[in-house]
Amino acid sequence: MSKNVSRREVLAGGTALAAGAVLKLPQGKEKAPPVNTERIEKLLATPLQGEAAKNLPDAIVNVQQTSTQRWKHKLVENSEPSMVFIALKRDVRSW
Amino acid sequence: MVSPFSSIRDLSKALRQKKVSSVELTKMYLKRLETLGEEHHAVAQLTEALALKQAKAADNSEARSILHGIPFGVKDLYAVKGYPTRWGSPGHEHQEFDYNATAVQKLFDLGGVLLAKLEMIELAGGGNYNTPWASRSGACLCAWDKTRWAGGSSSGSGAAAALGAAAYTLGSETAGSIVCPSAFNGDTGFRPTYGRVSRHGAMALAWTHDKLGPICRSADDCGIVLQAISGPDGLDRSTIKQKLNLNHKGKLPKIGLLKHNFKKNKAEACEKAYELAISELKKLGYEFVDVAWPELPYGDAVNIIVAAEGASAHELFIRSDRLQLLPDKYQVAGLAASLETPATDYLWAMRFRSDALKANEVWDHCDCIFMPVFYHGAVSATETFDKSFVNMGGDDGPANLLGWPAIAFPIGFEGHLPLGGEIMAPAYGEATCLKVAKDFQKVTNWHHQHPPEAM
Numbered sequence: 001m002s003k004n005v006s007r008r009e010v011l012a013g014g015t016a017l018a019a020g021a022v023l024k025l026p027q028g029k030e031k032a033p034p035v036n037t038e039r040i041e042k043l044l045a046t047p048l049q050g051e052a053a054k055n056l057p058d059a060i061v062n063v064q065q066t067s068t069q070r071w072k073h074k075l076v077e078n079s080e081p082s083m084v085f086i087a088l089k090r091d092v093r094s095w
Numbered sequence: 096m097v098s099p100f101s102s103i104r105d106l107s108k109a110l111r112q113k114k115v116s117s118v119e120l121t122k123m124y125l126k127r128l129e130t131l132g133e134e135h136h137a138v139a140q141l142t143e144a145l146a147l148k149q150a151k152a153a154d155n156s157e158a159r160s161i162l163h164g165i166p167f168g169v170k171d172l173y174a175v176k177g178y179p180t181r182w183g184s185p186g187h188e189h190q191e192f193d194y195n196a197t198a199v200q201k202l203f204d205l206g207g208v209l210l211a212k213l214e215m216i217e218l219a220g221g222g223n224y225n226t227p228w229a230s231r232s233g234a235c236l237c238a239w240d241k242t243r244w245a246g247g248s249s250s251g252s253g254a255a256a257a258l259g260a261a262a263y264t265l266g267s268e269t270a271g272s273i274v275c276p277s278a279f280n281g282d283t284g285f286r287p288t289y290g291r292v293s294r295h296g297a298m299a300l301a302w303t304h305d306k307l308g309p310i311c312r313s314a315d316d317c318g319i320v321l322q323a324i325s326g327p328d329g330l331d332r333s334t335i336k337q338k339l340n341l342n343h344k345g346k347l348p349k350i351g352l353l354k355h356n357f358k359k360n361k362a363e364a365c366e367k368a369y370e371l372a373i374s375e376l377k378k379l380g381y382e383f384v385d386v387a388w389p390e391l392p393y394g395d396a397v398n399i400i401v402a403a404e405g406a407s408a409h410e411l412f413i414r415s416d417r418l419q420l421l422p423d424k425y426q427v428a429g430l431a432a433s434l435e436t437p438a439t440d441y442l443w444a445m446r447f448r449s450d451a452l453k454a455n456e457v458w459d460h461c462d463c464i465f466m467p468v469f470y471h472g473a474v475s476a477t478e479t480f481d482k483s484f485v486n487m488g489g490d491d492g493p494a495n496l497l498g499w500p501a502i503a504f505p506i507g508f509e510g511h512l513p514l515g516g517e518i519m520a521p522a523y524g525e526a527t528c529l530k531v532a533k534d535f536q537k538v539t540n541w542h543h544q545h546p547p548e549a550m
Binding site for chain 1: 223391392395396398399402413414415416418419424425427428429431432433434435436437440442443444445446447448449450452
């Protein structure tokens, strides 16, 4: 189990996922360097307002943290993405 | 004598014996949805005219199935022709589809009566919501306590089933959205293997994760409904061609147990319920074995896939000014940020899925796994999750990433709030899940407990 569980992980897909994990909301406001929100703002029809605008840097940091976190698990060089989203029968014991 | 909490088999029998009509059942449930359902913010849209028309037709025709004439509700992410399908979002207030979701159509073809579209977390939680009120109707309230949340994202389905406001309901799960409301409301909910039920006409959050399944009041009901809605569908190429067979044959399944830290999570009631459940199953002859799956970053992969696929599925909406109509401002920001999910991250996650198949080694030691859904009962309806979900636990393993099925069912109480347990099995293992849950419910009474307010 990951010890650094983000809110994204906890709430992904509609419910809590992390067993016994300490919830860790992004703390981007305190010491973290400023987050560039412009790239995303440009994609949106209108700039985010109020609380949503305040939350955007943290949300971006969340994406970046997940990106950093996933890099710790190295995959076999040149492995291919799975295009079968359940375990194939032959992968499940002898059934 | 039928009651709002009667099983599907009992309702069907009463209908066949003309002890009750479908119109009478429909009116009874509609009334409960209008009162209890509305009070709990569980209703997105009543489909009263359609329901009464279908009920009359059912009363005047030969029974086509066990579900003939039986009223049900569906999460508001299933398309129903002639009614809005709002996906729980104030940003989709006027959205309508001119066709029925395959699962809904299958139930119609079997004589089913649709009572209502049921409320849900907006966009099934895409973008990561942090509040119970991330829904166009506000927080959907737990059937057992209106100061608590009904769970998500199939919130209304969970509450309505527990309140006896429908004979059964349909929900959906990407990563927890059936088992969570089932646990919080004391329901029995069945998340099938990925591909078991056609996703056609259901909102996509993450195409490679989304599963549709029933939320009912017993395992037997879940089996009946899942059998009815499963099967291949030319409109959803991910559906499994193999027919669902829910009859378990052979030896009793061996049950795996994962490590849990109840003490650290201050979960005395849950520990007691969990141990009692194990003891009941042991009395039935079930064997248990301690198991563990490889420690891999399943959660990171799920997060990335849900973010990337959700951002793509809902890009038009995210980039529109309607995005800011969503009440949960964490989710608004999360959806916007998800547009920046790197392609390399997404493909890492899809490659990781092959690595994660190692987790199937756990099935060399057992046939299914039993675990608590959460360590505690339903969380507050007024607190953000970063505060309320501390010590809750939950499944952070490979199950959703690998499309494993699970059935959640009540195993006890924490004070007045239900506690849920779940049986998960390898892909295609629905019969195993159902066998264990049905056996458990034959010797326990938890699933027959109903919210006092709804009696």
